[in-house]
Structures are given as C-alpha cells and as structure tokens.
Amino acid sequence: MAIRIAKGTYMARASGAPRLTNHGEKQTPAVSATMLITEETSPEKGTYLPWNGWLTTDNAKKRTAEALYAMGWDGDPSSFDSAQTKSVYIVVDDEEYNGETKSVIKFINDPDRPRSSAQTMDAGQQQAAMSELRGLVLSMREERAKRGGPTSPSPAPSRGDSFDFGANAPPAAGSKSPNAKAGF
Numbered sequence: 001m002a003i004r005i006a007k008g009t010y011m012a013r014a015s016g017a018p019r020l021t022n023h024g025e026k027q028t029p030a031v032s033a034t035m036l037i038t039e040e041t042s043p044e045k046g047t048y049l050p051w052n053g054w055l056t057t058d059n060a061k062k063r064t065a066e067a068l069y070a071m072g073w074d075g076d077p078s079s080f081d082s083a084q085t086k087s088v089y090i091v092v093d094d095e096e097y098n099g100e101t102k103s104v105i106k107f108i109n110d111p112d113r114p115r116s117s118a119q120t121m122d123a124g125q126q127q128a129a130m131s132e133l134r135g136l137v138l139s140m141r142e143e144r145a146k147r148g149g150p151t152s153p154s155p156a157p158s159r160g161d162s163f164d165f166g167a168n169a170p171p172a173a174g175s176k177s178p179n180a181k182a183g184f
Contacts, residue, residue: 002102005047009091011039011111014071014084015048029055031064033071033083035090035105049092051105063107070110087111 018033031053037044053064072085091107121129141151 002100003047003049004094004101005037005044005049005092005103007093007103009089009109010037010042010044011087012037012049012090013087016084018053018068018071018073018080018083021052023052031055031068031080033080035108037090038087049090049103049105051090051108053108066110067108070108070113 012035014033015036016034018031021030021032022028023030023032033051033053035049035051037047037049039045051067053067054060055064067088068080068083070086070088071083073080073083076082089109089111090105091109092103093106094101095104145151
C-alpha cells in the first residue's frame with residue numbers, strides 16, 4: 001500500500017545514512033534515503049517517506065549533491081553517515097504509477113538557503129520599467145480604440161465571494177466613510 005500524506009513542504013531529516021542503490025529493471029543509479037518528518041506542528045510528524053537522488057545526468061547529480069550537502073554530508077567518500085545530521089525541507093507531491101497514487105519527495109531544500117534571490121530595482125530601473133509598461137498599456141488602449149473596443153480594463157466579474165461585512169462593509173446610506181475622520 002502506498003504512503004499518502006498531504007502535499008506540501010515539511011521539515012525532515014534522514015532516519016539513517018543514505019545508501020547507493022540501483023532501481024528497477026534498468027538498474028537506474030541513485031542515492032536513497034528514508035526521510036522522517038520531524039515538523040512539530042504537522043499532523044504528518046513521524047511519517048517516513050523514501051527519497052531517491054538520481055545519478056543519471058549532470059543536472060540530476062548536481063541536484064542530488066545539493067540535497068546531500070543540505071542534509072549535512074561532509075563529502076567523506078567512504079560514508080554518507082554525516083548526511084543524517086541536519087534537518088531539511090522536503091517538498092512532497094503526489095505521483096501516479098501503474099494506477100496507484102503515492103506521496104513522493106520531489107525536492108530536498110536547505111532551510112538556510114535564501115528563498116529568493118530577487119532584489120528590488122533601484123529608482124532608475126523602476127522608473128524605466130514603469131515608463132516602458134505605461135507605453136505598452138497606452139499602445140494597447142489605442143489599438144482597442146481603433147477597433148471600437150473598450151479602452152479601459154473591465155471590472156473583475158463577481159464570483160459571489162465578496163464579503164460585505166465587518167471591515168469590508170460599505171458605509172450605511174447617509175453615513176460618512178469610517179476614514180473621514182482620518183482625512184482619507
């Protein structure tokens with residue numbers, strides 16, 4: 001029976017030293033480990049999932065090495081023992097094989113790795129980008145006007161999921177805006 005848990009990202013660690021393996025009829029080479037979900041707040045805490053880091057292409061080998069490094073492997077060529085010393089994030093998704101759906105580890109990520117390398121543009125870059133985007137929008141508006149279409153975006157269609165109560169409630173008839181006192 002296949003293991004099934006909710007898709008998501010979980011804190012985990014190797015429950016033992018990873019090992020070099022061959023998989024299936026083709027004997028596909030991999031590094032295999034059993035990962036234990038250790039995230040305290042997760043209902044999946046204590047669940048074991050298998051992970052395979054493939055050794056088939058240069059990119060796959062690089063990704064496997066990154067995962068082993070994140071798990072704490074020190075590069076000792078005689079043993080993966082140190083690859084069970086650090087907690088990592090595992091990204092779990094569903095995979096179907098031969099009509100059976102199971103949860104699989106898609107990625108192992110280092111929790112110390114920055115989540116994004118995006119940096120805010122400097123003022124000059126922002127001004128240039130906004131100017132270029134404005135020009136494109138004005139051009140689109142002009143093209144639509146030539147074709148007799150609307151020159152401004154249509155309002156988003158109502159999907160029946162607006163919440164007109166609490167802070168989102170419109171002011172009662174004849175009352176002032178709740179922000180009137182604040183001057184906006």
